[in-house]
Amino acid sequence: DAGITQSPRYKITETGRQVTLMCHQTWSHSYMFWYRQDLGHGLRLIYYSAAADITDKGEVPDGYVVSRSKTENFPLTLESATRSQTSVYFCASSRLPGLAGEGRTDTQYFGPGTRLTVL
Amino acid sequence: GQSLEQPSEVTAVEGAIVQINCTYQTSGFYGLSWYQQHDGGAPTFLSYNALDGLEETGRFSSFLSRSDSYGYLLLQELQMKDSASYFCAVRDRDQGGKLIFGQGTELSVKP
Numbered sequence: 001d002a003g004i005t006q007s008p009r010y011k012i013t014e015t016g017r018q019v020t021l022m023c024h025q026t027w028s029h030s031y032m033f034w035y036r037q038d039l040g041h042g043l044r045l046i047y048y049s050a051a052a053d054i055t056d057k058g059e060v061p062d063g064y065v066v067s068r069s070k071t072e073n074f075p076l077t078l079e080s081a082t083r084s085q086t087s088v089y090f091c092a093s094s095r096l097p098g099l100a101g102e103g104r105t106d107t108q109y110f111g112p113g114t115r116l117t118v119l
Numbered sequence: 120g121q122s123l124e125q126p127s128e129v130t131a132v133e134g135a136i137v138q139i140n141c142t143y144q145t146s147g148f149y150g151l152s153w154y155q156q157h158d159g160g161a162p163t164f165l166s167y168n169a170l171d172g173l174e175e176t177g178r179f180s181s182f183l184s185r186s187d188s189y190g191y192l193l194l195q196e197l198q199m200k201d202s203a204s205y206f207c208a209v210r211d212r213d214q215g216g217k218l219i220f221g222q223g224t225e226l227s228v229k230p
Contacts, residue, residue: 033217042206042222043162058217090161107152108218110161 003027006091006111014119019078021114023091031094032074033108034058034066036087043090049074081118089114123207123221130227131197139192139224141207148209151183151190152218157203165205166192194226202228 004025013019023032034046035058045058047066055066063085065077074093078085091111123143131137141151150169154162168174168183168190180193194201204223211219 043220045217045219048217092162107164107167108154108162110163112161 004091004093004109004111006089006114008114009112010115012117012119013081015081015083017081019081019116021076021078021089021091021116023074023076023111025072025074025091025093025109025111027093027095027109028071029093029095029109030071031108032068033092033094034064034074034076035090035092036060036085037090037113038087046076046089078116083118085116086118087116089116123209123219125205125207125221125224127222128225128227130229132229133197133199135197136193136195137197137226139194139205139207139226141190141192141221143188143190143207143209143221145188145209145211145219148211150210151181152208152210153179153181153192154206154208154220155203156206156223162206197228199228199230202226 007022030051033048035043037043044060046060046064047058049055049068052068052071055068065079068074090113092108094108125141150167152167153165155165156162166174166181168181171183171185173180173182178195183190204225206223207221208218
């Protein structure tokens with residue numbers, strides 16, 4: 001399917017387990033992002049990637065690992081899940097900033113989200 | 120660093136006009152964006168202001184004043200389906216491709 005997809009949509013895990021959230025986009029967008037959303041905190045950036053094999057930390061990277069071996073995929077791994085990582089996780093992608101395109105150079109396209117519960 | 124402030128909640132009635140303000144502090148940025156998020160859904164792009172002034176897209180308009188570090192989203196002829204959270208966002212010039220989001224404004228439209 002065209003667009004940006006996330007899997008799984010819902011996940012329940014236990015403290016200490018490793019969990020990987022998948023994100024896939026079909027637009028060949030250069031930039032990809034991972035956010036978490038908690039009540040009262042809006043959208044907080046975890047990691048982002050400007051291109052394949054280029055990743056950088058966002059606002060709340062601790063406890064998370066990312067990789068980007070292919071442009072279309074940007075998995076997020078919780079190495080040892082904690083209860084504080086219970087959240088809704090959104091993946092997003094965008095074109096290379098600075099390209100005018102339709103004029104909306106900052107537009108990010110979000111996946112449907114993964115609701116993660118850590119028990 | 121940068122920060123954005125917007126009201127946490129706004130309530131309005133169907134058919135009315137509502138304005139959601141966003142003030143920001145950043146050393147330099149490319150533009151102000153607005154996103155809409157319905158409960159349980161993904162944020163979706165609404166509007167973008169690269170320059171000062173008003174951008175109109177149907178019932179929605181967005182305004183930017185760089186000199187005042189201020190912008191707003193204006194929603195006209197409110198409908199029940201407009202009940203959602205609205206986020207302003209900026210891309211700081213020194214932060215590469217990252218968007219920095221405000222905390223969001225929850226709009227409730229009453230009959």
